[in-house]
Amino acid sequence: MTREPDSGSRELASKVINLAAQKKAQDLRLLEVGKVSIIADYFIIATGGTAVQGHAICDHLTENLKKAGYYASRIEGYREGWWVVLDYGSVVVHIFQPESRDFYDLERLWTEAPQVELEEDGDGCFMAKESTDQ
Numbered sequence: 001m002t003r004e005p006d007s008g009s010r011e012l013a014s015k016v017i018n019l020a021a022q023k024k025a026q027d028l029r030l031l032e033v034g035k036v037s038i039i040a041d042y043f044i045i046a047t048g049g050t051a052v053q054g055h056a057i058c059d060h061l062t063e064n065l066k067k068a069g070y071y072a073s074r075i076e077g078y079r080e081g082w083w084v085v086l087d088y089g090s091v092v093v094h095i096f097q098p099e100s101r102d103f104y105d106l107e108r109l110w111t112e113a114p115q116v117e118l119e120e121d122g123d124g125c126f127m128a129k130e131s132t133d134q
Helices: 007-022 051-067 097-104
Strands: 026-031 042-047 075-076 083-087 091-096 118-120 125-128
Touching: 007 042, 007 091, 026 075, 042 051, 042 097, 051 091, 051 118, 083 125, 091 097
Parallel strands: 042 091
Antiparallel strands: 026 042, 075 083, 083 091, 118 125
């Protein structure tokens, strides 16, 4: 079930990561779930320290992505803020509070999905490191 993500998915994932970083999202991870599932091309996993920070990250993402022409087809968990999921089709964003991230441990559940290494440039922006896998 291996497939390569399209460049639009990679571009959207990059935007999401950088927007989340602007709101101080912690422990950002980019999983290439499209290599092992048809659910999406990428999962982005981030942690906000509190429900308030999780809301701020979510609001920042939805507002700025909307300006760029991306609309979430579904947002779940916003009210509680324990685990917020934003579904952009090819990219699914998971924003956790620390306890919920530890409890659900998506990285362990999706261990077969390659994790894309992120590199931070000098300006606080993240770029996905190019994979050398074939």
